Amino acid sequence: MATDQNNQHSSAIDPKTLAGRRAVVTGGTLGMGRAIVQALTDRGAEVMYTGRSDRRLAEAQAxxxxxxxxxxxxxxxxxxxxxxxRDQVADRLGGIDYLFVNQGIAEFQTLEEVTEESWDRIFDVNAKGAFFTVQRLAPLMAEGGSIVFTTVSNDQIFPGLSAYSGAKEAVAAFAKVLAAELLPRRIRVNAIALGFILTPTMGVAELTDEQRAEFIEQGNAFTPMGRGGTVEEVAAAALYLAVEATFTTGVELPVDGGFGQGLGA
Structure with missing residues (x-):
């Protein structure tokens, strides 16, 4: 155990310390997901990553x-x-050391605008899909492996994201339960709680250029550090929890520039 922990900790120094390790990243075609895939492969891990669009998958692979x-x-x-x-992962990788559950969609809709269809769509991707991805893939995980969910910093909120915020809070809740359930297999389960992160889509479906610019301006203003986080910073936090934080489970790590910590004015 001590030897394995020391090897994992050295990943911050040796860029190939994850050689021989296997990972799955859902929602890995762009933004934060792709940055996590990049960080893993840069360190020598073999990674299977998912997306719904053939075009985005091809662009990501290139x-x-x-x-x-x-x-x-x-x-x-x-x-x-x-x-x-699950079957494809079993065939290609045989097993998994790290699982990053990163897929997600958000839609700005006020109380009056939310429909059952949009509510179900957002919960299906962010919460239901996340849970059943872990349920299907957990049997393939090696003892001592790690799962990292992507959630959201909900201490500060944006109006119009009730369904999205609710779905991500559900993920945070069952991540803690799964951390307890998977303890006998020494599988650690944690989450990164994101604030304002600069990505191509900003995590919101069908955002216009004007809306994106306004969203960035608001995000910078609300973030105590005065800027949006980068996808590389998100990937670094995700890999820390997965690889190096070997005595940490059941936590939600804020990666939010102080957004949810009550800092600033």
Whole structure:
């Protein structure tokens, strides 16, 4: 145990310390997910990553430009697709050391605008899909492995994101329960709680250029550090929890520039 922990801790120094390790990243075609895939493969891990769009999968694979990354078309709202993902992972990797559950969608809708259809869509991707991805893939995880969920800093809120915030709070809740359930297998379960992060879509479906610019301005203003976080900073936090934080489980690590910590005015 001590030897394994020391090897994992050295990943911050040796860029290839994850050689031989296997990982799955859901929602890995762009933004934070792709940055996590990049960080893993840069350190020598073999990674299968998912996306729903063939175009985005192809673009991601070209950008990653490594034989260690394997794209998989998969829809987190489709139970059959999640089962097929499990089978593909078993066939190619045999097992998993790290699982990053990163898929997510958000839609700005006020109380009056939310429909049952939009509510179900957001919960299906962010909460239901996340849970059943872990349920299907957990049997493939090696003892001593690690799961990292992507949640959101909810201490400060944006109006119009009730469904999204609720779904991510659900993820934070069952992540803690799964941390307890998987303790006998020494599988650690943690989450990164994100604030304002600069990504191509800003995590919001069908955002116009004008809306994106306004969103960035508001995000910078609300973040005590005065800027949005980078996807590389998110990936660094995710890998820390997965690889180096070997005595940490059941926590939600804020990666939010002080957004949810009551700092600033």
């Amino acid at each position: 950008a990653l430009d490594t034989p260690l990354a394997h794209p998989v078309r998969s829809d987190a709202t489709d139970a059959g697709a999640i089962t097929a993902l």
